[in-house]
Amino acid sequence: MNKKRAFTLAEVLITLGIIGVVAALTMPSLIEHxxxxxxxxxxxxxxxxxxxxxxIASIDEGGLDEFNTTLANSCSDAEAASIECNKAIYEKYFKNHLKSTSYIDNPNEIDRFAVALTNGAIASFKYKCRDIGLxxxxxxxxxxxVGKNYFQFAFYSTGASGNRSKYFKGKGMEPYINGDWDGTTKGSKGLYSDSGNATKIIQLNNWKIPxxxxxxx
Structure with missing residues (x-):
């Protein structure tokens, strides 16, 4: 009668050690992924x-440019960054279309008006709801x-300063880009030169982080 050989304690410990090493090597990459x-x-x-x-909001205003102009005229430039101004605009035009759970408008917690979305993200609004963050x-x-847990967007369909005007003009909300972007990726004025361009980099890669x-x- 053949007897099955049992693992020795040393063999078990070695096996567990190998498993632990493999887990230690692979877990960080899995978490990052x-x-x-x-x-x-x-x-x-x-x-x-x-x-x-x-x-949807643009339909009632007559088009994207008209809606952008409406936002620009919603409050004074002195109030453009205030929580009150952006909250009022959000409630009038966006509240019914975004699934949010609560407002975050405590200046001690965040310096801009923001809402908590149902997926756990926080959407922020500044400068008459045309500078938008996530x-x-x-x-x-x-x-x-910036570029890892916070990303920037902008809504300037009527144009903006610098080279970025052609990327915003006639469009809805688009990823924020620096005004001096020269169209390159890794040049001195390319997308990779500033984390503020992070959202654009990901968009250009089909919403995948390169x-x-x-x-x-």
Whole structure:
């Protein structure tokens, strides 16, 4: 009768050690991969939802440019960054089209009007709701990393300063880009030169974070 050989304690410990080493090597990359997927999903979803809201509001105003002008005239330039101004605009034009759970308008917590979305992200609004940001989660408010947990958008269909005017003109909400962007990726004035361009980089890669993305670490 053949007897099955049992593992010795040493063999078991060695096996467990190997498993532990493999887990230690693979877990960080798995966690990072998941975090990037969350960012990609929330960015793409927010871009779609906000532009739907803008399109609906634009119909009543006569078009994108007319709606943008309406926002520009909604309050004085001195009030443009205030929570009160942006909250009033949000409630009038966007509230019914974004699935939000609560307002975040405490100046001690965040310096702009913002709303918590049902997917855990935080949408922020400034300068008459034309400078728009997305915090991936609430923790990002106190530990903001532009290009990793906070991303910038803009709605300037009537144009904006610098080279970016041609990328905003006639469009709804688009990823923010620096005014001196020269159309390159890695040049001195390219997208990779400033984390403020992060959203545009991801959009141009079909809402996927590129392998050589410079703003994650």
């Amino acid at each position: 998941h975090q990037k997927q969350v960012v990609e999903t929330k960015l793409k979803s927010f871009y779609s939802i906000m532009n739907q809201a803008i399109q 915090y991936i989660n609430k923790d990002a408010i106190k530990n903001t990393r 392998k050589d993305y410079p703003f994650w670490e």
